[in-house]
Amino acid sequence: xxxxxxxxxxxxxxxxxxxxxxxxxxxxxxxxxxxxxxxxxxxxxxxxxxxxxxxxxxxxxxxxxxxxxxxxxxxxxxxxxxxxxxxxxxxxxxxxxxxxxxxxxxxxxxxxxxxxxxxxxxxxxxxxxxxxxxxxxxxxxxxxxxxxxxxxxxxxxxxxxxxxxxxxxxxxxxxxxxxxxxxxxxxxxxxxxxxxxxxxxxxxxxxxxxxxxxxxxxxxxxxxxxxxxxxxxxxxxxxxxxxxxxxxxxxxxxxxxxxxxxx
Amino acid sequence: xxxxxxxxxxxxxxxxxxxxxxxxxxxxxxxxxxxxxxxxxxxxxxxxxxxxxxxxxxxxxxxxxxxxxxxxxxxxxxxxxxxxxxxxxxxxxxxxxxxxxxxxxxxxxxxxxxxxxxxxxxxxxxxxxxxxxxxxxxxxxxxxxxxxxxxxxxxxxxxxxxxxxxxxxxxxxxxxxxxxxxxxxxxxxxxxxxxxxxxxxxxxxxxxxxxxxxxxxxxxxxxxxxxxxxxxxxxxxxxxxxxxxxxxxxxxxxxxxxxxxxxxxxxxxxxxxxx
Numbered sequence: 001x002x003x004x005x006x007x008x009x010x011x012x013x014x015x016x017x018x019x020x021x022x023x024x025x026x027x028x029x030x031x032x033x034x035x036x037x038x039x040x041x042x043x044x045x046x047x048x049x050x051x052x053x054x055x056x057x058x059x060x061x062x063x064x065x066x067x068x069x070x071x072x073x074x075x076x077x078x079x080x081x082x083x084x085x086x087x088x089x090x091x092x093x094x095x096x097x098x099x100x101x102x103x104x105x106x107x108x109x110x111x112x113x114x115x116x117x118x119x120x121x122x123x124x125x126x127x128x129x130x131x132x133x134x135x136x137x138x139x140x141x142x143x144x145x146x147x148x149x150x151x152x153x154x155x156x157x158x159x160x161x162x163x164x165x166x167x168x169x170x171x172x173x174x175x176x177x178x179x180x181x182x183x184x185x186x187x188x189x190x191x192x193x194x195x196x197x198x199x200x201x202x203x204x205x206x207x208x209x210x211x212x213x214x215x216x217x218x219x220x221x222x223x224x225x226x227x228x229x230x231x232x233x234x235x236x237x238x239x240x241x242x243x244x245x246x247x248x249x250x251x252x253x254x255x256x257x258x259x260x261x262x263x
Numbered sequence: 264x265x266x267x268x269x270x271x272x273x274x275x276x277x278x279x280x281x282x283x284x285x286x287x288x289x290x291x292x293x294x295x296x297x298x299x300x301x302x303x304x305x306x307x308x309x310x311x312x313x314x315x316x317x318x319x320x321x322x323x324x325x326x327x328x329x330x331x332x333x334x335x336x337x338x339x340x341x342x343x344x345x346x347x348x349x350x351x352x353x354x355x356x357x358x359x360x361x362x363x364x365x366x367x368x369x370x371x372x373x374x375x376x377x378x379x380x381x382x383x384x385x386x387x388x389x390x391x392x393x394x395x396x397x398x399x400x401x402x403x404x405x406x407x408x409x410x411x412x413x414x415x416x417x418x419x420x421x422x423x424x425x426x427x428x429x430x431x432x433x434x435x436x437x438x439x440x441x442x443x444x445x446x447x448x449x450x451x452x453x454x455x456x457x458x459x460x461x462x463x464x465x466x467x468x469x470x471x472x473x474x475x476x477x478x479x480x481x482x483x484x485x486x487x488x489x490x491x492x493x494x495x496x497x498x499x500x501x502x503x504x505x506x507x508x509x510x511x512x513x514x515x516x517x518x519x520x521x522x523x524x525x526x527x528x529x530x531x532x533x534x535x536x537x538x
Contacts, residue, residue, distance in 0.1 A: 027449045035456065042466035046308070049323070049470055050316030179293035182300050189304055197311045202304075 004107045011111030019116055028117040036073075036124045040065060043192050056194045063132035063224070064195075067148070068188035068216040070125025071155020075163065077119050078156065081112035082163035086170030086177055088112070096260055105255065109167070110160075126152075136224055144223045147233050151219035154236030158215055159184070161244035164251050171254030183210055191216050211239035269369045273377040280378075284385030291386070295393040298338045302398060305334045306405040323476075325469045328408055329496040333467050335398030335407040336495060340488040341464040342387035342394075343427050345434045345455055348441055349379040356441060362535040371530070372523050375438065380431035411497025418504035422491035425511040429486045432518035433458060439526040442533065463489030469498060483514035 019025055040062065047058045076083065089095045089112065098108045129148065133140060162183045170177060190198075190206050195217050206212035215236045220226075222233025284291075313319055313327040325333070347353070352375055355361050364371060398407035410416035441451045459465065461484035468479045468489045479485060490507040493499035499507060 024449070031449055031452055034453065038456065038460060041460065043308075045466055045471055046312050048472065049318070049321055050312045051318035051321075053311060053315045053317070173289075177293070178290055179296050181297045186297060186301060186304075189301070193304070193308050193311060197307075197315065199307060202307065 004104045007103060008107050008111050011107075012114045015111075015114035016116060019114075025116070028115075029120050032117045032120040033124060036069070036121050039069075040192070053194055053197070057135075059132045059135035060220075060224075061192060061194065062128055063136065064216045064220045065188065065191045066125045066128035066132060067151055067220060068155065068191045068212065070122045070129065071152050071215055072159050072184070072188055073118065073121025073123075073125055074152060074156040075159030077114070077122065079110045079160040079163050080114055080118060081108075081110045082160070082167045084113050085109055085163075085167040090167075090170055093260055095258070099258075106164075122152075133223075138224050147219050147223050150234065151215050151236040154238075154240035155215035157237070157240035158211060158243045161240065161247040162187075162210070164244065165247040168247060168250035168252075168254040171257055187212055188216075195221075211235075211243055214239040266370075269373050272369055273373065273381075276374075276377050277381040277384075280381035280385035282385075284382075284387075284389070287386070288389075291389045291393070294390045295397065298342075298390065298394040299397045302334050302338045302394065303401075303405065305338075306331050306401075309334065310404065323469045323473065325467060325496075325498050329498055330467060330470075331405060332398075332408045332496045333463075333492050335395060335401075336492045337464045337467075337488055338398070339391040339394045340423065340426060340491065341462075342391050343383065343430045344459055344462060344464070344487055345383070345430070345437070346459075347455065348434070348438050348451060349382055351382070352379060352438055353441070356438075359535040361442075361533065365530070372435065372439075372526055376431060376435050376519075379434055379438070380427070383431070383434075384427070408496070410495050412501060414501040415494050415497055415504075418501055418508070419491050419495040422494055422504070422508055422511065425508055425515070426487055426491050429483070429511050429515045429518070432515045432522065433483070433487075436518045436522040436525070439522045439529065442526065442529040458484045458487065461485065462487035463492065467492075469493070481510070483518070486511035486514055 043061055043065070044058055047061075081089075085095075089098070089109065098105060098112075101108065130140075133144075138144065162180070165183070166177060166180045169180075187206070187210060190202065190212055193202070195203070195213065203213070207214065214232070218228060218232040219236055220233075221228040222230050309327065309330045313322065313330070322330075355364060364374065367374070395407065401407070410419060437451045437454050440446075440454070441448075461468075461479070461482055463485060464487075468485055469476075471479055479489075486507075490499070490511060494501070494504055494507065
């Protein structure tokens with residue numbers, strides 16, 4: 001376990017250093033920042049035109065949304081390799097080489113990519129969470145920080161699960177994986193809709209299929225005291241872990257099924 | 264350059280791309296799922312704001328029903344927009360195959376214009392049509408409504424064609440800028456992002472702040488989606504169709520001339536990469 005962690009660290013260091021060799025590496029940081037900031041622009045403009053929805057203000061939505069975005073960004077930074085896996089490793093047949101090495105497959109694939117600029121998304125997200133908390137006048141007590149930390153950890157694990165699931169499914173389909181976009185970049189857009197007004201089908205899909213609300217809305221509700229049972233806010237980690245567990249099973253089946261591709 | 268030859272080659276390129284686009288049906292189907300999901304989400308969001316917002320009256324002449332139609336058509340027209348430069352052209356720029364294309368007896372700008380727009384049309388028309396169909400089949404509250412008038416519908420169709428040309432012309436301008444290999448992807452990416460935000464597919468332009476409305480009408484990117492859709496839903500009267508389409512045409516001309524100028528200037532000093 002410790003040796004695996006060491007390898008993971010070494011991989012990240014290697015990718016980081018090789019990325020910094022490019023002269024304009026910091027340009028990408030700005031670019032990602034602009035993308036992240038402009039994404040919720042339509043929500044902000046809608047609030048400015050239509051005013052608040054009952055008790056819901058911009059800060060409420062930004063808090064929930066930023067929690068989801070930050071966990072997505074964390075997973076994208078730490079598990080980037082799985083995101084590239086179907087395209088870069090599987091189709092080229094390079095995956096065979098990983099299978100020959102006597103080390104954890106998970107670590108090797110997860111760390112096969114790392115881009116520094118991916119960290120801009122979680123950093124901006126966490127910044128936005130802090131801004132929203134100040135706007136809502138909720139103090140950042142140790143307990144609140146713990147709940148939010150658990151939410152981020154659970155969310156990160158859940159999104160890692162999404163990437164692992166994509167890779168697992170890719171063993172069978174090889175191509176035509178555009179639908180996975182629903183679980184990645186499109187999924188956190190759901191948090192733009194205030195939870196009490198969400199249609200039931202949407203709510204159940206994003207609680208029980210992809211535990212989106214457990215990693216964003218319920219922790220936020222517990223921290224700010226929006227009148228939901230407090231224990232719901234602590235479920236982020238188990239919910240995320242359950243999703244990752246399910247994905248790992250698919251991944252295992254996929255690896256067993258694998259008969260090499262490419263040349 | 265021999266214009267007749269270029270024209271003939273362009274027609275073949277278009278045919279090849281259309282056939283190619285039809286090959287990837289699985290990819291198109293899963294793409295439709297994403298568009299439809301996105302559309303439903305937007306419909307939910309707008310319904311919440313229009314129904315429960317404190318200032319729900321403040322909709323600037325765009326009713327909820329019109330907005331829902333806007334969402335579906337926006338999803339369909341969004342597919343005409345480029346998220347990145349055409350992959351094939353990008354490869355050519357990066358690995359130096361621009362040199363090979365320059366040897367062909369075709370006008371490079373026209374050749375690339377047709378190639379990239381045909382590639383886009385070939386892959387996007389099935390997705391667009393399927394998204395519109397899905398919008399029509401939605402349950403009543405979330406369904407794409409009928410056009411406001413026959414006249415509006417006809418001008419919508421014409422305007423969509425112009426929107427496609429405008430999108431392609433803009434993509435070519437961005438490609439021409441990308442010929443400066445040393446700048447990297449940054450500037451082109453920002454330009455494409457900006458055009459996407461200002462096209463109305465993020466948020467109908469009428470729902471943006473009132474102070475910006477004149478600017479939003481005159482800026483080029485409204486022609487990507489906002490003008491045709493407004494003609495369809497009727498928030499822009501058929502009488503306003505002519506000036507709207509004139510705007511689309513004007514900006515297309517500006518983009519084509521600008522793209523040609525930048526490309527020609529760049530080609531005089533081009534450094535072919537790779538070997």
